[in-house]
Amino acid sequence: MFDFAGFLDLPLIWYGLIAIAIILYVILDGFGLGMGLLFPFAPTDQCRDRMMNSIAPVWDSNETWLVLGGGGLFAAFPLAYSVLMPALYIPIIIMLLGIIFRGVSFEFRFKAQGRSRKIWDTTFHVGSLTAALMQGMIIGAYVQGFEVEGRHFAGGAFDWLNAYSVMTGVAVVCGYALLGATWLVMKTDGETQEWARKSAAYVMWYVAVFMGLVSVSMPMMNPDIRALWFSYPNYLMLMPVPLLTAILFFVLWFDLQKDREIRPFVLSIGIFLLGYLGIGISLWPWLVPFAISIRDAAAAPTSQSLLLVGIAIMLPVMLAYIGYSYYVFRGKVSHEPYY
Amino acid sequence: MLTDLDPVFLARLQFTFTVAFHILFPAFTIGLASWLAVVEWRLLRTGDKIYEEVYRMWVKIFAVTFGMGVVSGIVLSFQFGTNWSVFSDRTGNVLGPLLGYEVLTAFFLEASFLGIMLFGWDRVSRKMHFASTVIVAFGTLLSAFWILSANSWMQTPQGYEIGEAGILYPTDWLEIIFNPSFPYRLVHMVTAAYLTTAFVVGGVGAYYLFRKQHVRHARVMMGMAMIMAVFVAPAQILFGDFHGLNSFEYQPAKVAAMEGLWETKKGAPMVLFAWPDQAAETNRYAVEIPKVSSLILTHDWEGEVRGLKEWPADERPPVAVVFWSFRIMVGLGVLMALTGLFAIFLFFRKKLFDTRWFQVWCMALTPAGFIAVVAGWFVTEVGRQPWVVYGLIRTAEAASPVGAEQIAPSLAAFIVVYLFIFGAGTYYILRLIAKGPQTEDEVFGTHGVDKPPIFSDMASEKGGDHV
Numbered sequence: 001m002f003d004f005a006g007f008l009d010l011p012l013i014w015y016g017l018i019a020i021a022i023i024l025y026v027i028l029d030g031f032g033l034g035m036g037l038l039f040p041f042a043p044t045d046q047c048r049d050r051m052m053n054s055i056a057p058v059w060d061s062n063e064t065w066l067v068l069g070g071g072g073l074f075a076a077f078p079l080a081y082s083v084l085m086p087a088l089y090i091p092i093i094i095m096l097l098g099i100i101f102r103g104v105s106f107e108f109r110f111k112a113q114g115r116s117r118k119i120w121d122t123t124f125h126v127g128s129l130t131a132a133l134m135q136g137m138i139i140g141a142y143v144q145g146f147e148v149e150g151r152h153f154a155g156g157a158f159d160w161l162n163a164y165s166v167m168t169g170v171a172v173v174c175g176y177a178l179l180g181a182t183w184l185v186m187k188t189d190g191e192t193q194e195w196a197r198k199s200a201a202y203v204m205w206y207v208a209v210f211m212g213l214v215s216v217s218m219p220m221m222n223p224d225i226r227a228l229w230f231s232y233p234n235y236l237m238l239m240p241v242p243l244l245t246a247i248l249f250f251v252l253w254f255d256l257q258k259d260r261e262i263r264p265f266v267l268s269i270g271i272f273l274l275g276y277l278g279i280g281i282s283l284w285p286w287l288v289p290f291a292i293s294i295r296d297a298a299a300a301p302t303s304q305s306l307l308l309v310g311i312a313i314m315l316p317v318m319l320a321y322i323g324y325s326y327y328v329f330r331g332k333v334s335h336e337p338y339y
Numbered sequence: 340m341l342t343d344l345d346p347v348f349l350a351r352l353q354f355t356f357t358v359a360f361h362i363l364f365p366a367f368t369i370g371l372a373s374w375l376a377v378v379e380w381r382l383l384r385t386g387d388k389i390y391e392e393v394y395r396m397w398v399k400i401f402a403v404t405f406g407m408g409v410v411s412g413i414v415l416s417f418q419f420g421t422n423w424s425v426f427s428d429r430t431g432n433v434l435g436p437l438l439g440y441e442v443l444t445a446f447f448l449e450a451s452f453l454g455i456m457l458f459g460w461d462r463v464s465r466k467m468h469f470a471s472t473v474i475v476a477f478g479t480l481l482s483a484f485w486i487l488s489a490n491s492w493m494q495t496p497q498g499y500e501i502g503e504a505g506i507l508y509p510t511d512w513l514e515i516i517f518n519p520s521f522p523y524r525l526v527h528m529v530t531a532a533y534l535t536t537a538f539v540v541g542g543v544g545a546y547y548l549f550r551k552q553h554v555r556h557a558r559v560m561m562g563m564a565m566i567m568a569v570f571v572a573p574a575q576i577l578f579g580d581f582h583g584l585n586s587f588e589y590q591p592a593k594v595a596a597m598e599g600l601w602e603t604k605k606g607a608p609m610v611l612f613a614w615p616d617q618a619a620e621t622n623r624y625a626v627e628i629p630k631v632s633s634l635i636l637t638h639d640w641e642g643e644v645r646g647l648k649e650w651p652a653d654e655r656p657p658v659a660v661v662f663w664s665f666r667i668m669v670g671l672g673v674l675m676a677l678t679g680l681f682a683i684f685l686f687f688r689k690k691l692f693d694t695r696w697f698q699v700w701c702m703a704l705t706p707a708g709f710i711a712v713v714a715g716w717f718v719t720e721v722g723r724q725p726w727v728v729y730g731l732i733r734t735a736e737a738a739s740p741v742g743a744e745q746i747a748p749s750l751a752a753f754i755v756v757y758l759f760i761f762g763a764g765t766y767y768i769l770r771l772i773a774k775g776p777q778t779e780d781e782v783f784g785t786h787g788v789d790k791p792p793i794f795s796d797m798a799s800e801k802g803g804d805h806v
Contacts, residue, residue, distance in 0.1 A: 061450035071441075072439060089739070104763070111767040111771070299435060302508075318447045321447075
């Protein structure tokens with residue numbers, strides 16, 4: 001049986017790969033879910049058609065990153081997968097139901113006429129909102145840690161539900177709305193773009209406030225995290241993370257006052273990346289905070305090695321054709337059907 | 340009250356419901372993607388508009404079906420963990436990479452090129468569009484390859500060793516991927532998917548012919564479907580037989596349940612009909628043909644077939660479910676092969692496209708493939724019980740530490756949501772079928788996006804009938 005454990009730090013590599021899959025999901029499906037969050041607030045039906053058209057060709061591949069994140073966790077860290085999933089049973093099931101409603105809304109809405117289209121407008125919004133809220137609550141529960149005995153989750157059915165997780169849920173909803181709004185600024189023009197720009201400028205303040213709250217509360221709740229961020233010399237090395245985040249917010253705010261089209265979206269992605277990095281640094285080296293580390297959860301070296309071969313070959317190929325599919329649908333989107 | 344319910348039973352019910360629901364969509368889209376590739380290839384070769392119109396009609400149906408398949412599939416990838424965490428923990432080293440390869444090689448491929456297939460008609464060249472259809476079709480087959488490899492390994496596990504805490508460790512990947520039941524299951528399942536699609540397409544073609552609508556398009560649909568019925572339906576019976584012989588070798592208890600045999604016998608009878616009684620360990624109201632089971636399974640009139648009593652009661656699958664699902668599947672398979680025979684007969688009498696009773700027959704068999712696939716799935720999955728990994732891990736010990744008070748509501752939610760969505764999806768597909776292929780001057784938003792009112796009104800006045 002081959003394995004690369006002799007010369008590669010497999011658990012570390014896989015931790016990185018799954019982290020990348022998850023953040024790609026958060027960003028890519030984030031602007032798609034954001035579209036659903038903003039949907040009922042759009043000024044006209046024509047705007048809504050444009051919003052839908054802007055993500056219809058890519059939402060399916062964007063959502064596949066979630067499957068890669070979940071499947072990758074199962075393959076590379078089966079212990080973490082089998083502890084986290086039962087621990088988060090209820091929010092995950094609700095999230096899945098939200099994703100189902102939102103996912104079928106695309107095709108059903110295209111087929112529906114007249115009043116029944118309103119049904120799918122609603123499921124699109126409610127499904128996106130549910131999925132986004134649950135994802136945020138899952139993050140909130142995750143950073144607070146889980147009760148584990150042996151190889152099982154040992155806590156209660158509602159451990160995930162508290163004021164803190166509700167706060168992170170709302171935070172992610174706002175964050176996705178920001179991603180969605182800046183995506184629209186890039187992909188549309190005229191009335192839709194103007195509305196999207198206003199929405200982005202509005203919601204970005206909420207994002208800033210929530211990010212501040214999370215950044216302050218995490219070290220307060222956990223002495224280890226406090227020690228990590230506020231001890232010397234970590235303090236100096238980690239300072240760029242919050243500093244850069246603040247700078248990005250300022251640039252974003254200025255950009256949204258002017259007619260920048262692409263940069264606001266890039267900046268929003270940057271803000272997400274930095275927030276994600278901050279959480280990642282705080283929770284290192286836990287995969288199931290604060291019970292199972294990435295090394296304890298790692299699958300057999302041969303299993304991690306086999307799938308690594310697949311990643312090494314397929315990831316560049318995948319990125320190439322995913323890039324191509326975005327290229328095919330480049331430019332401003334119209335409300336007209338694609339054909 | 341909820342806490343009185345058995346959480347393992349609820350978890351099994353939930354998995355059965357979500358997987359049986361999900362399997363309907365790939366069973367259809369695997370075949371449909373390949374068929375659309377053939378239709379588009381005919382279009383490129385002949386330049387005949389008829390193929391474009393057929394393609395554009397069915398690609399919309401494909402889109403609706405694929406969308407439902409994607410979202411119901413995401414649920415499954417999480418359910419291994421939410422409901423079967425002990426199974427995930429113990430088999431993750433073996434099955435994780437197989438599922439990982441499915442995502443890496445198939446899911447992204449399908450998802451990305453599906454966008455071009457559906458929305459890219461005017462944005463890419465004809466050849467690139469054709470390539471996208473072929474790639475999506477290829478992706479659906481790759482996906483089937485990996486998921487059936489994983490499923491087959493749960494039926495006929497090999498290439499592993501057992502470590503601490505019952506965790507399985509892989510020892511030979513080729514043995515794991517190409518486990519003994521995999522080739523048979525893959526061929527049987529993909530063929531089933533092709534037949535499912537053929538009977539849907541053929542049934543819709545027959546419906547148009549019956550109503551004398553879209554006759555040219557209907558001939559393309561019906562003609563191509565009948566080619567499948569003639570050649571593939573009989574082949575499927577043969578593949579199924581091979582698969583059965585493979586199960587007889589590796590999972591004899593499953594085959595004993597399929598055949599409804601309790602006693603080990605030389606010259607075992609074929610039980611045509613019976614009501615298997617698990618508690619009394621016997622069949623009620625049995626109708627049997629002597630010795631035929633032995634002949635089929637051992638190719639010898641006097642061959643020995645092991646009966647269910649060979650295994651302790653707690654290692655036997657639920658017999659009635661397996662027994663009856665098997666008969667439903669085989670019965671439908673025979674009807675499909677018969678369709679092929681009728682088609683040959685009518686073809687040589689030059690009446691294939693205008694025999695009324697045969698059109699009704701084909702319309703009646705439209706859902707045959709779906710029912711047969713689900714029945715077959717029941718045979719293989721329920722037949723594996725009480726094991727989740729055959730002979731290694733019992734289903735009862737594989738479940739998550741999640742109580743009935745969580746699973747009962749989630750199961751109820753899945754049932755309500757799936758029935759609502761399935762209902763809506765079926766409604767939209769039926770409407771697309773009723774609307775039929777759109778000829779040149781009617782085509783507006785080919786992806787079904789609203790036409791300007793004036794066009795919709797014209798189309799409805801014309802009744803969509805242009806033949």
